[in-house]
Amino acid sequence: MGSHHRFHAVRAHLLEKSGDAAGARAAYGAAAEGTLSRPERRYLRARAARLLP
Numbered sequence: 001m002g003s004h005h006r007f008h009a010v011r012a013h014l015l016e017k018s019g020d021a022a023g024a025r026a027a028y029g030a031a032a033e034g035t036l037s038r039p040e041r042r043y044l045r046a047r048a049a050r051l052l053p
Contacts, residue, residue, distance in 0.1 A: 005034030
């Protein structure tokens with residue numbers, strides 16, 4: 001389960017809500033690398049990018 005991209009996406013969302021931008025960026029990146037869907041990968045990478053300082 002921990003290697004599934006959706007696990008990382010949910011974790012990223014929770015980290016983002018808790019204020020851990022660096023952790024959320026890393027988790028969104030892991031989620032993006034784990035999906036085969038191009039639209040989903042673009043979405044996850046965009047979520048990570050908007051958390052850049």
